[in-house]
Amino acid sequence: MKSSRGYFGVDRFSHIYVEERAFEYDTTAIVLKRFKDANIIPISHYKNVFNRPRQNFWLQKDHPNIILAVKDEPFLYKGPDICENFGNRHFYYASTILNCIYDCHYCYLQGMYQSANIVIFVNIEDFFEAVDRELSFLGSMYLCTSYDTDLLALEGILPYSRKWIEFAGRREDLLMEIRTKSSNYERIRDLAPHPNVILAWTLSPNEIIQAYEKGTPSLDARIRAIHRAIYDGWKVRLSLEPIIEVKDWEQIYISFIDTICTLLPMDRIYDVNIGVFRMNKEYFKRISKNRLDTDIFSYPVEMDDGVVCYGDEGNMKEVVARELFKYLPGRKIYI
Amino acid sequence: MGRWRSKICIVTALDFEARAIIEHYGLIGMNNPYFRVYVNDDIMLIISGVGKIRSSIATTYILSNIEDIEHCAVINVGLCGAQDTNYPLGMPILVNKIVDADTSYEYFPDILFPHDMVEEGLETHQVRISIDGGSHIGEKLVDMEASGFFESASTFLPPHRLSCIKVVSDHLDGYIPKKNEVIGMMQETIPYIDCVCRAMLKDMETSTTVLDEDESAYLGKLARCLRLTVSQAHELYDIAFKYKLRTGEKLPPFDYIFDIKVSSKEEGKREFEKLKRIFWSR
Numbered sequence: 162m163k164s165s166r167g168y169f170g171v172d173r174f175s176h177i178y179v180e181e182r183a184f185e186y187d188t189t190a191i192v193l194k195r196f197k198d199a200n201i202i203p204i205s206h207y208k209n210v211f212n213r214p215r216q217n218f219w220l221q222k223d224h225p226n227i228i229l230a231v232k233d234e235p236f237l238y239k240g241p242d243i244c245e246n247f248g249n250r251h252f253y254y255a256s257t258i259l260n261c262i263y264d265c266h267y268c269y270l271q272g273m274y275q276s277a278n279i280v281i282f283v284n285i286e287d288f289f290e291a292v293d294r295e296l297s298f299l300g301s302m303y304l305c306t307s308y309d310t311d312l313l314a315l316e317g318i319l320p321y322s323r324k325w326i327e328f329a330g331r332r333e334d335l336l337m338e339i340r341t342k343s344s345n346y347e348r349i350r351d352l353a354p355h356p357n358v359i360l361a362w363t364l365s366p367n368e369i370i371q372a373y374e375k376g377t378p379s380l381d382a383r384i385r386a387i388h389r390a391i392y393d394g395w396k397v398r399l400s401l402e403p404i405i406e407v408k409d410w411e412q413i414y415i416s417f418i419d420t421i422c423t424l425l426p427m428d429r430i431y432d433v434n435i436g437v438f439r440m441n442k443e444y445f446k447r448i449s450k451n452r453l454d455t456d457i458f459s460y461p462v463e464m465d466d467g468v469v470c471y472g473d474e475g476n477m478k479e480v481v482a483r484e485l486f487k488y489l490p491g492r493k494i495y496i
Numbered sequence: 497m498g499r500w501r502s503k504i505c506i507v508t509a510l511d512f513e514a515r516a517i518i519e520h521y522g523l524i525g526m527n528n529p530y531f532r533v534y535v536n537d538d539i540m541l542i543i544s545g546v547g548k549i550r551s552s553i554a555t556t557y558i559l560s561n562i563e564d565i566e567h568c569a570v571i572n573v574g575l576c577g578a579q580d581t582n583y584p585l586g587m588p589i590l591v592n593k594i595v596d597a598d599t600s601y602e603y604f605p606d607i608l609f610p611h612d613m614v615e616e617g618l619e620t621h622q623v624r625i626s627i628d629g630g631s632h633i634g635e636k637l638v639d640m641e642a643s644g645f646f647e648s649a650s651t652f653l654p655p656h657r658l659s660c661i662k663v664v665s666d667h668l669d670g671y672i673p674k675k676n677e678v679i680g681m682m683q684e685t686i687p688y689i690d691c692v693c694r695a696m697l698k699d700m701e702t703s704t705t706v707l708d709e710d711e712s713a714y715l716g717k718l719a720r721c722l723r724l725t726v727s728q729a730h731e732l733y734d735i736a737f738k739y740k741l742r743t744g745e746k747l748p749p750f751d752y753i754f755d756i757k758v759s760s761k762e763e764g765k766r767e768f769e770k771l772k773r774i775f776w777s778r
Contacts, residue, residue: 175607176592176607178604200592200615202592202593202604202617203593203617204593204602204604205600205602209602209604210604213604213650213655214650215650215653215654215655216606216654216655216656217606217654217656220606220608220656220699221606221608221656223608224608449738453704453705453706453741454704455741456741456742458738458741459737459738459739459741459742460738460742461776
């Protein structure tokens with residue numbers, strides 16, 4: 162029996178929905194212990210809450226709740242064509258968490274999901290077993306574990322980055338990427354760096370962060386985290402995406418590249434990828450119709466095989482790449 | 497389009513569950529051939545009768561007659577039984593989960609506002625049940641309407657505009673409170689109902705629109721003048737919507753179009769292309 166008494170507004174995670182079969186998992190106990198004041202609501206299946214029709218994603222985003230669930234197969238998905246595979250064969254991704262605590266205006270998740278509530282799949286060990294099965298079949302694998310969420314940003318709630326890193330560290334044939342915008346590196350700093358784990362930071366100019374990446378750490382905070390990770394011996398990837406078309410974008414991005422390349426030891430950066438804003442047509446349509454607090458979807462765009470992109474995409478990539486080539490060899494830059 | 501302008505709809509099963517609400521909000525009875533309906537400027541109350549089917553019918557009826565469903569919320573208020581005797585008689589509870597005992601379907605309102613009520617799950621049964629009747633009861637609360645109410649209401653409204661407040665009237669021990677007792681319990685619950693009504697109204701008032709009513713009407717007039725097809729009219733609206741988001745300014749004046757006599761769709765299309773260029777030029 163819990164009430165919301167005492168809340169000034171409605172706190173994040175005031176309600177935690179728990180699949181009945183999830184109660185027996187350690188992860189569930191960790192999350193419930195972390196949010197002792199939350200209303201705990203048993204549910205029979207996470208989709209009964211997550212996939213309800215007519216939910217207001219953006220209202221929920223301000224007051225997200227947690228859904229603890231047990232994932233059934235499949236645990237691994239083939240990497241989509243729209244994502245960079247960095248020259249790796251057997252490109253897969255795994256989503257142990259759906260949705261993110263940040264509120265980036267351009268995020269595709271708001272077009273993909275009905276709900277902004279955060280789904281945590283508590284049976285991470287089943288994901289590990291699935292990776293082992295595929296590894297024994299394929300021989301090697303490139304796995305991204307932080308696509309439909311920001312795993313490191315949620316590390317304070319649940320140490321899933323740590324678990325994935327510890328798992329990957331014991332498997333030489335697995336190359337794993339954890340992508341983040343967070344400055345939460347301290348949460349995993351005690352771990353020994355593993356050569357088959359890449360910590361990838363998504364970076365944007367401060368102008369873009371302030372305007373469109375609500376709730377995310379500043380560029381400075383991310384750079385400080387990257388510094389520590391590099392000097393601790395981790396492989397660090399910089400992900401410069403999505404490049405957004407705003408007024409004076411060329412000047413903004415050139416200055417941004419110069420800043421990060423001056424502040425970071427670029428010779429110790431593992432690699433960099435560049436991506437211009439692109440989105441599935443249906444997601445774009447849904448977000449642009451409903452998201453009224455941003456101008457990001459109101460600029461002219463073109464359609465390319467079901468994907469919405471800027472007409473100027475090629476030039477935008479070229480401008481950013483040209484600047485980057487001043488600091489990094491071409492073999493380290495993925496366009 | 498419906499004919500009633502209320503923003504908050506309240507559905508109760510019985511007259512004596514509704515009486516305190518009617519008095520508190522000064523609702524006035526209106527002539528209706530099917531249900532007992534009471535209204536004021538913002539609130540409308542309908543008495544459905546007992547049972548989930550009746551609740552479903554009444555909810556559908558009232559919501560399908562609301563003029564502006566985009567700015568409307570609905571609340572089910574009524575009595576429930578509680579398995580747990582720690583919940584005293586008269587205690588108001590905000591329901592955060594509803595299970596239909598016959599189908600096992602689950603329903604979840606989105607509770608995105610602060611409140612002072614205890615939250616709990618509720619199970620809806622077709623008939624009145626008691627603990628010693630041997631029925632399996634999965635949730636702590638039991639009623640006879642909520643699942644029917646929710647099934648219908650969620651056809652019309654998003655889950656954050658649906659709410660269910662139940663007042664404990666018995667502990668599933670066969671006790672049936674007298675009418676006066678129920679009226680007293682409901683009077684005590686009014687501040688909680690009012691809190692939910694205010695939260696719902698606030699949400700509706702703060703919901704933003706990009707194009708206001710006048711601008712939408714203006715665009716409609718432009719579309720008629722240019723003899724645009726339905727899909728072109730949608731495109732015009734979309735371009736104007738994005739123009740306002742992008743520039744934060746009022747729509748450019750296109751009054752000259754009203755002086756043009758568009759005699760064919762081709763001519764309209766040509767003018768429409770010019771208009772699009774003006775919108776996208778900024």
